[in-house]
Amino acid sequence: MKESDTKKEEAGIQKAVELMRKGATMLNEACPECSGPLFQLPESRDIICPQCEKKVLIVSDEAEVQELEKESLLTELDQAICIQIENVMRRLKEEIDADELMTIGRLTILWLEILEKTKRIRS
Numbered sequence: 001m002k003e004s005d006t007k008k009e010e011a012g013i014q015k016a017v018e019l020m021r022k023g024a025t026m027l028n029e030a031c032p033e034c035s036g037p038l039f040q041l042p043e044s045r046d047i048i049c050p051q052c053e054k055k056v057l058i059v060s061d062e063a064e065v066q067e068l069e070k071e072s073l074l075t076e077l078d079q080a081i082c083i084q085i086e087n088v089m090r091r092l093k094e095e096i097d098a099d100e101l102m103t104i105g106r107l108t109i110l111w112l113e114i115l116e117k118t119k120r121i122r123s
């Protein structure tokens with residue numbers, strides 16, 4: 001083992017002790033990268049690897065993986081729509097043409113409906 005690895009491991013152990021003191025629980029699962037023990041934080045329920053100093057996502061089966069993928073897709077969609085709403089708001093402040101205003105209004109309603117739907121899919 002290289003010296004740098006030993007140092008990293010020592011730092012990891014220290015971090016682990018610190019986590020336990022804060023009330024984190026050591027899990028049976030091992031880190032996919034360093035195979036060190038993983039810890040779950042008491043409040044956020046986040047699972048972290050003290051050695052890699054990274055958050056780790058544990059997925060138990062295919063369905064859960066799909067669920068996470070769906071979730072990230074919906075988040076992306078929400079973000080894209082928020083950007084569009086922002087753009088339209090800027091136009092709305094300056095627009096005086098009634099037809100244009102109507103289009104902006106319709107678009108805004110459409111986007112708000114999508115936001116509402118993605119929220120409903122999530123719950």
Ligand SMILES: [Zn+2]
Nearest residue numbers: 031034049052
């Ligand atoms: Zn790790």
